[in-house]
Amino acid sequence: MDQFLDAFPFWYMFFNVFVVVLSLVFLKLFLHCWILPVRAQKKLGENGFSGPPPSFPLGNLNDMKKLKPALVMVENSKSSIKINHDIHSIALPHFALWQQQYGKVFVYWLGIEPFVYVADPEFLSVMSKGVLGKSWGKPNVFKKDREPMFGTGLVMVEGDDWTRHRHIITPAFSHVNLKAMKTMMVESTTNMLDRWAIQINSGNPEFDMENEIIGTAGEIIAKTSFGVKGENGTQVLKNLRAMQFALFNSNRYVGVPFSNILAFKQTLRARELGKEIDDLLLSIITERKRSLVEGEDHHDLLGMLLKADKGKFTATELVDECKTFFFAGHETTALALTWTLMLLAIHPEWQETIRDEIRQVIGDSEIEYNKLAGLKKMSWVMNEVLRLYPPAPNAQRQARKNIEVNGRLIPNGTNIWIDVVAMHHDPKLWGDDVNEFKPERFDGDLHGGCKNKMGFMPFGFGGRMCIGRNLTTMEYKIVLSLVLSRFEISVSPGYHHSPKYMLSLRPSYGLPIVVRPL
Numbered sequence: 017m018d019q020f021l022d023a024f025p026f027w028y029m030f031f032n033v034f035v036v037v038l039s040l041v042f043l044k045l046f047l048h049c050w051i052l053p054v055r056a057q058k059k060l061g062e063n064g065f066s067g068p069p070p071s072f073p074l075g076n077l078n079d080m081k082k083l084k085p086a087l088v089m090v091e092n093s094k095s096s097i098k099i100n101h102d103i104h105s106i107a108l109p110h111f112a113l114w115q116q117q118y119g120k121v122f123v124y125w126l127g128i129e130p131f132v133y134v135a136d137p138e139f140l141s142v143m144s145k146g147v148l149g150k151s152w153g154k155p156n157v158f159k160k161d162r163e164p165m166f167g168t169g170l171v172m173v174e175g176d177d178w179t180r181h182r183h184i185i186t187p188a189f190s191h192v193n194l195k196a197m198k199t200m201m202v203e204s205t206t207n208m209l210d211r212w213a214i215q216i217n218s219g220n221p222e223f224d225m226e227n228e229i230i231g232t233a234g235e236i237i238a239k240t241s242f243g244v245k246g247e248n249g250t251q252v253l254k255n256l257r258a259m260q261f262a263l264f265n266s267n268r269y270v271g272v273p274f275s276n277i278l279a280f281k282q283t284l285r286a287r288e289l290g291k292e293i294d295d296l297l298l299s300i301i302t303e304r305k306r307s308l309v310e311g312e313d314h315h316d317l318l319g320m321l322l323k324a325d326k327g328k329f330t331a332t333e334l335v336d337e338c339k340t341f342f343f344a345g346h347e348t349t350a351l352a353l354t355w356t357l358m359l360l361a362i363h364p365e366w367q368e369t370i371r372d373e374i375r376q377v378i379g380d381s382e383i384e385y386n387k388l389a390g391l392k393k394m395s396w397v398m399n400e401v402l403r404l405y406p407p408a409p410n411a412q413r414q415a416r417k418n419i420e421v422n423g424r425l426i427p428n429g430t431n432i433w434i435d436v437v438a439m440h441h442d443p444k445l446w447g448d449d450v451n452e453f454k455p456e457r458f459d460g461d462l463h464g465g466c467k468n469k470m471g472f473m474p475f476g477f478g479g480r481m482c483i484g485r486n487l488t489t490m491e492y493k494i495v496l497s498l499v500l501s502r503f504e505i506s507v508s509p510g511y512h513h514s515p516k517y518m519l520s521l522r523p524s525y526g527l528p529i530v531v532r533p534l
């Protein structure tokens with residue numbers, strides 16, 4: 017070997033450079049995967065953050081995977097079905113267990129990423145106050161993982177970029193603009209209900225409501241975001257759903273070094289679909305820009321953005337915002353409606369109350385946007401559903417510098433995991449009836465009587481509160497009004513109540529509902 021290297025000085029030099037580069041790569045990996053996490057763990061420990069002991073390289077992922085979501089007993093008697101809504105330990109058993117051991121604020125690890133778990137609204141309100149609030153970004157580990165879904169859309173951007181995006185996008189969600197979307201929502205919902213009527217007439221009154229509503233909500237969000245018309249639109253919708261499936265219907269190890277290689281097939285598939293979606297959306301945007309010059313109007317979010325934007329967004333940013341609207345607004349709204357149908361199906365008295373209100377406020381005429389605000393009891397029901405079954409069951413942040421909260425230092429780079437389900441089901445915040453379906457708790461109280469205002473946060477908190485909440489409320493009220501005006505619903509005996517966490521909070525086995533025309 018030495019003779020070979022002496023004879024070939026070039027190879028000798030190359031070998032040396034290769035060894036140095038390889039050593040540097042190993043050193044960087046060692047620093048990133050071992051030294052920094054160990055240092056972070058030590059610092060967090062010194063600041064009083066304890067938690068379940070992590071192992072390398074999975075952190076606490078194995079403990080989390082071991083504790084599987086359980087099935088809740090559904091009491092089925094002749095007259096009624098009783099369902100237990102105490103779901104925290106069902107959907108998130110690891111957090112319920114660790115909370116008992118370490119309290120409402122503790123540290124756990126996703127791979128080599130430390131997460132401070134927070135289920136204490138007091139802690140949350142201190143950490144998100146004023147200047148402190150600006151010190152938080154979105155976890156890099158999720159930005160990378162969800163890049164094909166959100167890119168640099170509003171959900172993921174931070175700092176000055178976030179201010180710019182939010183400023184440009186906010187007017188698109190104004191009441192005037194939302195009003196123009198009513199027809200699209202009524203049209204898609206009526207098509208679904210007409211299909212139901214045909215199926216019931218053919219002798220099959222049972223529907224998987226999760227499927228039904230997700231399909232219709234997907235169509236609505238695609239129409240209201242970027243106009244789903246034509247082949248391009250339908251293809252985008254299909255690809256968007258396939259990408260979400262590729263990313264989240266698999267066993268992935270977020271936070272574990274090289275986990276992308278472990279889930280190579282899914283990652284590749286998501287990237288391929290992402291590329292196709294980007295190309296399709298780009299062609300829709302180019303076409304829209306052309307038709308805008310010709311004075312054509314489009315009453316969807318993209319149309320409104322293009323009109324207001326006047327070149328402030330690049331084409332890539334517009335593509336990312338369209339994807340963001342779809343992913344942030346599609347399943348969340350669909351699941352709010354799905355859980356509502358489950359709860360109303362087991363509470364026929366509330367079906368009747370809401371139906372009366374619809375008769376009084378809307379009557380037999382066509383739904384008008386301005387009348388939706390008058391559906392007050394429906395708003396209570398919506399809030400109560402979002403409390404018991406929040407479609408966005410957590411929020412995450414990452415410290416962009418060393419931050420002190422209540423005298424405890426959270427080191428730069430530490431992630432925060434806010435457990436919304438835990439806070440929404442905490443008897444100390446809501447009282448002994450916390451797990452009962454009681455929409456009237458929101459009568460005259462936007463926080464439903466919660467002892468701490470931060471304890472109820474279905475749409476997030478602070479400046480990053482959901483930008484689509486008015487759109488969602490409008491869609492929710494339109495779909496529910498149309499459903500309850502034509503049908504009454506009950507839960508099928510085949511329903512298994514087992515809410516599970518998969519990005520959103522969803523039924524594990526669908527939601528079979530029996531539908532009867534009124």
Ligand code: HEM
Nearest residue numbers: 170171344345348349352408411475476480482483484488
């Ligand atoms: C029931 C329905 C919905 C729920 C429960 C929901 C929930 C949330 C939550 C919790 C956040 C804050 C996330 C965080 O702090 O990290 C958020 C942000 C966001 N939501 Fe929604 N959302 C819903 C519907 C929608 C709809 C219909 C759209 C758009 C069409 C939308 C678009 C967004 C966007 C763009 C953000 C990021 C806002 C920002 O960071 O400035 N959401 N949503």
